[in-house]
Amino acid sequence: MRIDWPDLRTQRAARLHGVTIDIEGWIVTDDLSEARNHFALIGEPSCCIACLPRDPLARIEVFASTPIMPDSNGVRLTGRLVCLDDDEMGWRYQLREARLMPSPVAPGFTRRAALAGGALFGLSSWAPLALAADPDAAAIAAARQAMDGAVTADLHSHAGAVIRMREPNLPFVPLAAPMREGRMAVVCLAVVSDGPVIGPTDNNTRIRPNRTPAPGELYSYAQIAFGRLQQLVREQQLGVITSAAAMRAAHPDRPSVLVTSEGGDFLEGRPERVDEAYEKWNLRQIQLTHYRVNELGDIQTEPTEHNGLTEAGVAVIRRCNARGVIVDVAHGTTSLVRRAAEVTTKPLILSHTSFATSPGRFSRLVSAEHARLVARTGGVIGIWPPTSIFPDVTAYAAGMARMVDAVGIDHVGIGSDMMGLLGPSALPSYSRLPAVAAALMARGFNAADMRKLVGGNYLRVALANLA
């Protein structure tokens, strides 16, 4: 059944839940030269890849049966419409088992012609712009070679759809294969500890807590989440890094994960649960706070309640240091990071953020002062790639360079937050890692420095922390 974009705003869409529909639109991705099986579809060509509509009624998350190539004339897709009202990522509509259909344009009338009136706004001008920013194939091949033998790492990721907790029967998204292809050795794969009690705001620009969890609720939730992570690891035969020796031996031919929790909410303020998760789930990295002011401390995106790190937070850091668990201060306030840096005896990480001269209220970005607190512990800061900040890998590399200017070459890395962002990403797949490396080299980093940025710095911090 054919539907149009305005239908998504009416009751008609809800009645079509589960029905096979077809719809025309444009594929949004950072790389128009690559076919994908997971992407956003929007109703009109956008002026740039950063312009994924914030309005959740103006976009559809598509899972295609086979990879589909973006087409600047638009595409016609068929698939099963799924209406969501509580998706963690803020999507309202999905098209599942999607397939490409022949375009229905009438002879002599094409979408491109229809758009000609606003030619500058059409995809014909958009496509070359996006592609021009990408390093060329020869540069990517050279960078790929320059990465050879390096331990590459992503400080923060939810790849594989590991956190799609509300739809446990949907298959995982391939993770091991793109890691191998893009020469990514280690991914810090994170469950989200406060998942049940947070959600996007109405305009989909922020994530906020929406209720107080019941006692034990987030602990129980985390057990299920870690179990799901284990299932992904088993299904895709990923390695699990549990020791410094394993970290040192990591290699992209044997892709591995480091088990991580985004938010220490499941601890419920009890440091001994670090040991329990260490034993039971191989937890080796914990981000103290996420989108809820929890028992461990304050966050960047809500009014402060604790003046930074709590005493429970201090105790958790000490437990992590003693046991060999990496402490991540992402999402924490500057006060939290300052106190964490005083307490820790091991280098900290701040897994996903980017530099801002003076970050606004409730911003997830950090100032030079904030970043330097982490760097001074010998730590590393992962740079976050939403296209709303960095439209492509070239801009992303520039963002890494900017943080290098603030904290030095030894303290910056990659923090993709893959499959955890509200919008599209400049690094949507690990197959794109060589393109990031090429963009770094195009910015003037030599091979040794590029290798630090794509994993060497994180390796140093991990070896200093892990037992």
Ligand SMILES: [Zn+2]
């Ligand atoms: Zn985060």
Ligand SMILES: [Zn+2]
């Ligand atoms: Zn995340």
